Structures are given as C-alpha cells and as structure tokens.
Amino acid sequence: MNKYDTLLNDLAPKKFGKKGVIWTSFLIVIIIIGIIAYIDQLIKGQVVTNMRDYALWGIYISNFVFFVATSFVGAVAVAILRLTNNAWRTPIVRIAEIITFAAIAMAGVTIMIDMARPDRLLNLFIHARIQSPITWDVIIIPTFLAISALLLYFPLLPDFAILKNHYKETNPTASKWYGKLSLNWKGSKAQKAIQTKSIKIIAILILPVALILQTIDAWLFSSTYRIGWDSTNFAPYFISGAFVAGVGALITVICVVRKVKKLENYITEFHFDKLGKLLVLACLVYLYFNINEYLMPLFTAKKGEMTHLDTLFTGHYSFLFWMVTIGGLIIPIIVLLFKKGRQPKAMFVIGLIVVLASWWKRYIIVTPTLLHPFLPIQGVPESWHHYFPSLHEWLITSATLAAALLIITLLVRFVPVIPIQRTADEQELLETEKNTKS
C-alpha cells in the first residue's frame, strides 16, 4: 500500500510552482497580443499580412500544416505502439495524446485565421462541395479532434476516480470536478470491459483517420498544377514528415515534463533510448521520401522543376533548405544512431531542433512554389515577388503556437500525465512475477 501512496503522490497533478505561473502568464500574454493582432486583421483585412496575389498563402498555412503534422504523434504512439505490443509506451502515451489534442485543435483555429471571410464560415456547410479538398478537411479535422479527445479521455476515467478520492480532504472542489469527470467510475468488471473495448476501438480507428488527415493535408497541395506540389509522392511524404514532427515534439515535451514534474523514476533512460530509436526510424523514412521528392526531379530537369529546385538548393531558400535537411534530418539520424546520443539531455536538444526544422520545413514547402508560377510575375509591385511574414503574421502565429503550448500546459497541470492506474497495475504485475519466480 505504501508503494501505491508514493506512486499517487508522484503522479497526482500538482499546483504550479513559481516557474509554472510565469510560464503560463507568458503564454497568455502572447495569446492576448495575437488576438489583438487578429482583430486588427479582421478590421483592415489581410492586407496586414505580407501575403499578396502571388504568395497567396503564407505562414498561416505552413503553420497549419505543422500543427496537423504534429498531431500525428497520437496515432503513432498510441495505435502503432499498442498494435505492436510495445509495453514501454505506458508512461508516454498520455503526453502523446495531449500533444495530439492540442495540435489538432490549434490546426482547426489556424486554418480559420487564414480565411479572409471567417464571417462566412457556415458557407462551408451550407454550400459544401464534396470535390474540394477543403471540404475533406472540414470533415476530417473535427473527426480527428473528436477521436483524439476520446482517446485522451477514456483511459483517464480510472485516474479521475483515484484523484477524486485523493483530493477528498485536501481539495474538495478539485475532488468534485474529478468525480464528475470520472463518470462514476467504480472499477467494476462491467465498467472495465466497456472501457477496454472502447479504447481498443478508438485506438484502431485513430490510425486510418490520422493517415487520411495527413493525406488530405498533402492533397491540398498536390491537387493543384503548381510545380513543387503537383507530386504523387506528396501524401506519403507528408505522412512520414508528420511522423518526424510528432515524435520530435513528443520527445521535447517529455523532457520538459519529466524535469518539471520530477518523473525521472517513471520516464527513464530506457524510454529515451526507445524513443530515440523511433525518431531515427521516422527520420530515415522521411529522408527516403525527401530523396524521392527533391533528387529524382533533377534527372528529367524540366524547366519549371529546375527553377524550383535551384531556389531551394542554391537560391533564395537554400539556407533554410539545407538547415532543415541537414540540421533537422541528417544530424538527428547520425546522433541518434549512437547510444550516447539517445540520452535525455542530447535527446532534448535533438527533439527541439527537429521540431523547429519541422516548422520551417513546412514554410519552404508552401512559399517557394507559389513564387514560381507558370507565367512570369509581371505588372505587380516589386515587393510581391518575395514573401516574408509581416509582424501581424508573426504575432498571430506565435499566439497559435502559444495556445497549443497552453493547452498542453493546462492538461499537464490538471491531468495525471502518467496513467496512475495502469502504472500501478503494471507494477503489481511485476511484483507478483518477482514473487512467483523467487
């Protein structure tokens, strides 16, 4: 029983420390500034951005793609590791589910920020046309949001019941809320059966839905004639990219949560080793698709294709391109192939670089293509030949990123990041195994 108490003490949500309060207020301030910038954009129109008729999409779209990609981690961590019976996933699944939920929620918000007429949002339903990839997005994003919310919620039921009892005396209000959220969980056989079955269905369901989500995201681009987007390789390229972005984000968040919540005993170097290997796998697959996407067109060297590749390899976007490719893909592969590279500290740095590279990667997928249309750019102001986000765009985009982090922070604050019941069960199982062996 004593062991169970320490477990509960370690894993039960704790109040923010001083750092937590500062961090949360910092995020809220950024969000408020972003909201102000967005209101200004609503009033003045998207003229406040640096998007124009040629660079008609900018960081709102690349940020949206980044969020969608990051949300893939839930499917990877939960479904794939579950279906392949990887028991080491226990302490990381909930964090993965939290990231997924935050990312997909903010993806939905971000795409609406890019709409110049958000007041006509309902037209997407009233006049919906099924052949438009945007309509597919309108269907798949809420679906994925709902599934990932359930995947986060269902396994939480026993933990909420535990927390209800845990806070009964120390914090009655919290206890009341946890009680309500636990949906009267008693841990009876019937309840457990329903819960297990539900989780199983959702865990299997999320895999195809996540794949469809990434695919539709890629089809938003590859359903146009544009050079650099018009690629049959795009959907698997996006899926593998999402794998990298998601696992990168997972590793980064885990490092921070582990440190802040002092979970070193639960998320050990063993888990980092495993996560590191997973990230190498992801990066290698992504590298393969990158070679398909950027190296193969060199052989036929069609004129438009060459102009596009030149700007990436040696031209205006070459710095970003090589930073993203070498820093965000090749270096992580090399470092993580060594056991020393898979230590928590190194992993944190690598994870952070991978996330940053993933964000910029989307930027150079969206922007350069738009600046190389089929007909030459003529008769428009000189500034329309280039694109770099305006202050409004940076403020609003930062706010969406901050909002995602805030969702993660709040969930980490109020929800046990490591499943209590499951960990207890597993430890018990371990104990009994030990006893029977000795």
Add this chain to the structure above:
Amino acid sequence: MENNNENSRRKFLNNGLKIGAATAIGSVVLANLASKLTAQEDSAATDTMELMTTDGTIIQVDSASVIEAAPKHEHEEAYNVREGMPNRKFVMVVDLAKCKNALKCQVSCNKNHYITGDNAWLKVYKMQESKETAPYWMPTLCQHCDQPACVTVCPVDATFKRRDGLVLIDNERCIGCRFCMAACPYSTRVFNWSEPNQGEITMTMDMEGKSAYSPEHTGFPSIKGTVDKCDFCPHSIAEGELPHCVTACPNGVFYFGDKYEDTVTNGDETFRFSQLLKNKAGYRIMEGLGTEPSVYYLPPTDRLVDFEEGLEHFTEFQSVEKPE
C-alpha cells in the same frame, strides 16, 4: 369448301387493298389541289426569298412556305446567373501578331471594372521562351477554361462554370480561402486584400440605395476578402456590346464571339472562328494541362510592328494606374 373460302378471302383482300390505295392517292391529290389553290392566291403578292442556311450558303425559297417562327420566350423564364445565356458559348481569339503592348485594353478593363488594387485582371506579358526565340507581347486574361481547376477546388461553389462558357465568381459567397488562386495555372485571379476603395461606384450605389452586386459585373463592387478576375464582360454582352478590352484595343488584337455561331469579331473585322484558327494556326496556352481554355491565341508571325515599340509602355512593377 376450303377452296371457296380461300378464294373469297383473296378477293376480299384484293378489293380492300385497291380501295385503300385509291383513297390514299385520292387524298394526296386532293390535298395537293387544295394547297395549290391557296398558294396561287399568296404567290400573286410575293414570289421568292433569299435566305442563308446554317452552313452559310444562300438559298432561294418560295416565300409562301416561309412561316414566321413564334418568338421564343426565353427571357420570360427566370434568368439564372449560374446557367448563363442560353445557347451561347463565348470564345476569344487573341492575335499576338497585332499586339504591340499599347495597353489600352488594360486601361479600359481597369476603368470599367473599377479596379483599385495593384494587380490588373488583364495583363500584357513580355514573353520570350528562350534566348534564340523571338520576344512577343501576350495579353492574358481569365482563360474561362472548360475544365477549370479553380472551380474544382472551390469548397463553397463560389466560383462556377456556366453553360455559355463563362467562369464567374459569386463574391457574396466566397470565403476567401484563395485555393482557386493556387489552383489557377494562369495566375489570373486577384484578391481583395483590403477594403477596395472604389470611390465613385460606392457613391452611385449609395445614391441608388440598392445592392447592385451581380457576378456578371465583377468589380461592381469588389468585396473585401474575396477573389476577383476577368469575367468576359457578360454585362456588355447583354447590351449587345463587345467586352471592354476588345473595343478598347486600337490594333484589333482581340476577337470575341460565339463558338456556336462560329464567328468572332474585333469590331472591325469578323471571321469564321474555325477558319481563323485553321488559317493562322491558333493554339491555347498550356494546352498540355488539359484545362481546355476558351481563349485562343494566334502566333506572333508577320508582325506589323517591332516588338521593341511595345517596350515604351512596359512597366515591370505596375499594371493599375494610381490616381495622383
């Protein structure tokens, strides 16, 4: 008995047939006689008429057999903006041999569509495919594709294709996602990034106190956060006029017409559409994409003026003149 029976049947059939034939012939003769009698009365007044058949040959017809067709009451049916003008299919032919970048087309288009942004809907590109090939001026407007990429990707049916060939935008439905702009390979779509400051037309509309908006006159008014582009001027066609660019061009570069009538005109000359394309090797831009444009081009051969003369008006960074 059997024989008798057979005989009587034959007789009956034989007689029956004869009577039948006689009545048939008789009635035809009677009808002919009657018509001749009535026709004689009419032909005393007029005799023959000259008419043109659909394939263009002149024929003479007895004016008596000409009957005035009852006027079709097409306009009495509610006119559907999304269906377009019935039994028409609008096309344009741009003769690159005549274009010397006078830019009158652009100025007229900008004026008549109250364009206030920085990107004109009609642009004259300075083109040169490669170092060795000749440079030329290429006016480009919405190609009104029969397989329009922009219409395919629109999530709300704001941009639509009509039976008369036009691709138009309902600016009151557009959500401003700009997917159509990304999809269009001809870069002809223009976005209202801010409130279009159209001065005069907002004033007229305020005075009339009504919303004059119709997808058939794009730019009247332009709406913030929505996409605009060349509309092939259905507002002019409805009044029996040619699009503004066609009438404004001093060199007769643009020919506009109806594919079903197989005629195109630049105001001065009228050509048989199919013959013009055949004689001058007409083509469409980016045919390989399969967008099936309604705008055809005639190659810049045997040019009357040097390419260099057009450079005088060429502005790399401007297509809409700003009021001082």
